[in-house]
Amino acid sequence: ELRSPSSSHLDLDLIKAGILLDSGMLFPQESSSREVKELNGLWAFRADRSPTRNQGFQRAWYKSRLAETGPVIDIPVPSSYNDVTQDPNLRDFIGWVWYEREVVVPARWISDGKTRVVLRVESAHYYSIVWVNGVKVTEHEGGHLPFEADIDGLLREDPTTTTCRITIAVNNTLDLHTLPPGSIQYMKDRTMYPEGFFVQNTNFDFFNYAGIHRSVLLYTTPKAYVDDITVVTDFLDSTGLVRYNVSIQGATLVTLKVTLIDKDGHCVVSSNDTSGVLKVVDVKLWWPYLMHENPGYLYSLEVRLNAADGTSTYEDVYSLPVGIRTVKVTKNQFLINNKPFYFHGVNKHEDSDIRGKGFDWPLVVKDFNLMKWLGANSFRTSHYPYAEEILQMCDRHGIVVIDESPGVGIKDIRSFENASLTHHLEVMDELVRRDKNHPSVVMWSVANEPAAEMPPAGFYFQMLIKHTKVLDPTRPVTFITDSNYARDKGAPYVDVICVNSYFSWYHDPGHLEVIQIQLNTQFENWYGKYQKPIIQSEYGADAAPGFHSDPPVMFTEEYQKLVLRDYHSVFDQKRKLYVVGELIWNFADFMTTQGVTRMVGNKKGIFTRQRQPKEAAFILKERYWRLANETGRLPLWTKYPCSH
Numbered sequence: 001e002l003r004s005p006s007s008s009h010l011d012l013d014l015i016k017a018g019i020l021l022d023s024g025m026l027f028p029q030e031s032s033s034r035e036v037k038e039l040n041g042l043w044a045f046r047a048d049r050s051p052t053r054n055q056g057f058q059r060a061w062y063k064s065r066l067a068e069t070g071p072v073i074d075i076p077v078p079s080s081y082n083d084v085t086q087d088p089n090l091r092d093f094i095g096w097v098w099y100e101r102e103v104v105v106p107a108r109w110i111s112d113g114k115t116r117v118v119l120r121v122e123s124a125h126y127y128s129i130v131w132v133n134g135v136k137v138t139e140h141e142g143g144h145l146p147f148e149a150d151i152d153g154l155l156r157e158d159p160t161t162t163t164c165r166i167t168i169a170v171n172n173t174l175d176l177h178t179l180p181p182g183s184i185q186y187m188k189d190r191t192m193y194p195e196g197f198f199v200q201n202t203n204f205d206f207f208n209y210a211g212i213h214r215s216v217l218l219y220t221t222p223k224a225y226v227d228d229i230t231v232v233t234d235f236l237d238s239t240g241l242v243r244y245n246v247s248i249q250g251a252t253l254v255t256l257k258v259t260l261i262d263k264d265g266h267c268v269v270s271s272n273d274t275s276g277v278l279k280v281v282d283v284k285l286w287w288p289y290l291m292h293e294n295p296g297y298l299y300s301l302e303v304r305l306n307a308a309d310g311t312s313t314y315e316d317v318y319s320l321p322v323g324i325r326t327v328k329v330t331k332n333q334f335l336i337n338n339k340p341f342y343f344h345g346v347n348k349h350e351d352s353d354i355r356g357k358g359f360d361w362p363l364v365v366k367d368f369n370l371m372k373w374l375g376a377n378s379f380r381t382s383h384y385p386y387a388e389e390i391l392q393m394c395d396r397h398g399i400v401v402i403d404e405s406p407g408v409g410i411k412d413i414r415s416f417e418n419a420s421l422t423h424h425l426e427v428m429d430e431l432v433r434r435d436k437n438h439p440s441v442v443m444w445s446v447a448n449e450p451a452a453e454m455p456p457a458g459f460y461f462q463m464l465i466k467h468t469k470v471l472d473p474t475r476p477v478t479f480i481t482d483s484n485y486a487r488d489k490g491a492p493y494v495d496v497i498c499v500n501s502y503f504s505w506y507h508d509p510g511h512l513e514v515i516q517i518q519l520n521t522q523f524e525n526w527y528g529k530y531q532k533p534i535i536q537s538e539y540g541a542d543a544a545p546g547f548h549s550d551p552p553v554m555f556t557e558e559y560q561k562l563v564l565r566d567y568h569s570v571f572d573q574k575r576k577l578y579v580v581g582e583l584i585w586n587f588a589d590f591m592t593t594q595g596v597t598r599m600v601g602n603k604k605g606i607f608t609r610q611r612q613p614k615e616a617a618f619i620l621k622e623r624y625w626r627l628a629n630e631t632g633r634l635p636l637w638t639k640y641p642c643s644h
């Protein structure tokens with residue numbers, strides 16, 4: 001049952017429920033007091049192919065080695081499981097799959113009662129249950145954010161064995177209240193479909209890859225430890241301000257030392273309080289790539305904790321990278337460090353051959369090199385939160401990020417119900433908790449192209465955006481819209497209007513001549529109604545690499561180029577007024593569900609899925625470097641391109 005927007009009771013409850021996450025989610029890090037053990041590599045794996053997908057639970061597959069209850073295969077972690085075998089049923093599998101790995105835990109982690117041992121999964125899609133030695137330690141809903149469990153108590157129950165068996169069951173089923181939403185449809189007509197036939201319906205345009213997509217690891221902290229750090233930065237003239245708050249678990253009697261260290265390792269300022277404001281003289285600000293000669297400047301906030309609990313003493317050390325910068329929005333500008341910032345960037349996916357959505361360093365590094373080659377200063381994490389390692393790269397390279405929740409494909413009115421809203425608010429909690437300290441993240445996007453014209457959308461987005469602002473009052477919030485401005489119920493609540501449009505593609509296919517007039521109308525309408533800065537958050541056209549024609553026709557590289565050219569000419573008029581950014585759809589070709597409009601996936605990439613340029617990439621490269629020259633300051637190496 002949906003309640004009306006006037007229900008202030010629900011309003012408060014939801015907002016309170018949200019900020020009650022009771023622990024931090026600091027990125028695991030080695031330090032003098034912490035160890036990390038990655039559990040990546042081959043795991044034993046079995047898909048539960050029983051008709052109900054429930055056999056694993058009925059037969060308690062977590063209670064013994066997976067190989068004892070049936071056949072297992074090798075599956076790599078991290079990776080999607082879909083594309084690594086020759087089995088079409090596994091590629092398209094829907095339901096529970098089971099992963100298992102045996103690990104030898106260093107004996108001293110167990111013998112030393114002062115040590116806390118945490119099992120962490122950086123992400124698994126979509127619903128996960130985790131057992132250690134047959135005992136359930138946690139479960140988690142959501143495919144793109146980390147979760148963890150303390151397991152030292154369990155390990156110490158039998159201190160004679162240092163081997164521990166980790167079992168993770170993962171289910172990729174999407175329903176009306178998951179994020180993204182979906183629905184399972186059973187086909188009962190036996191003249192048409194075989195026994196038990198069902199499909200997973202979704203309303204989003206990417207393959208629903210599944211499995212353990214990011215690292216699994218064990219890490220230690222002392223029993224008294226730095227649980228969370230929150231940093232908010234500002235500056236006044238040449239003085240930087242770092243407002244911080246440290247939360248501690250496991251001890252009441254503590255002494256703390258917080259030290260801000262510059263890139264050369266010099267201590268800049270320190271304090272002994274758990275929260276406060278650090279003043280940084282002659283601050284070096286964090287600047288975006290192509291806006292400053294020295295982008296991505298990071299200090300390091302070292303938090304050193306000494307604690308005692310009567311019997312023992314503890315020391316914990318955690319270092320958080322800190323970029324000092326501000327973000328502000330006016331009625332027609334997006335300001336970083338009080339200077340107008342123009343987004344010239346891309347939309348991405350976590351997607352590649354064989355791995356699917358599995359995290360892969362070579363791919364991450366290649367993508368960053370391509371973005372820098374292109375002259376892109378930003379991207380949007382369409383359509384879900386990306387691995388935190390990617391945000392760390394953005395912090396260091398000065399690539400600006402619009403951080404998006406998995407709220408994509410919200411098209412069914414039942415997906416606006418309270419169950420959905422409550423979960424969506426929780427996801428925002430988890431997202432902000434994980435990403436709040438990244439200087440590269442300059443805006444939250446709560447959803448992509450929801451059915452914003454439906455009556456409940458206004459209330460839903462008002463709640464979501466309000467809540468996100470409570471979580472983080474320092475960053476603007478948006479959602480990405482595609483609908484008619486006049487019917488958009490959520491737009492009054494956003495700080496920046498983000499619009500996707502596909503003129504001469506989904507509308508008026510083949511008619512390049514409509515682009516300029518329609519795009520102009522789009523901008524005038526939105527700005528006229530809301531007087532807020534606008535980002536063209538998607539535009540583009542499919543091009544099958546190697547397809548050519550002149551005069552151009554759809555799906556050729558020429559047509560894709562011309563779509564870009566016509567969009568760009570309107571951007572060039574409007575960016576002088578209120579358009580503050582343009583993000584191409586898409587950085588690279590990516591896999592989708594099979595369908596008659598998708599030929600082996602979506603081909604709107606300016607790079608192929610293998611990261612080779614189509615002709616459009618050169619158009620964009622030329623443009624982005626020109627924009628950088630006009631609006632920013634190029635890094636020194638660009639002055640000597642031959643030596644680079």
Ligand code: BDP
Pocket residue numbers: 204205383448449482500538585602604
């Ligand atoms: C947009 C969606 C994006 C799609 C794109 C397309 O936001 O996820 O992939 O259309 O159709 O509306 O290529």
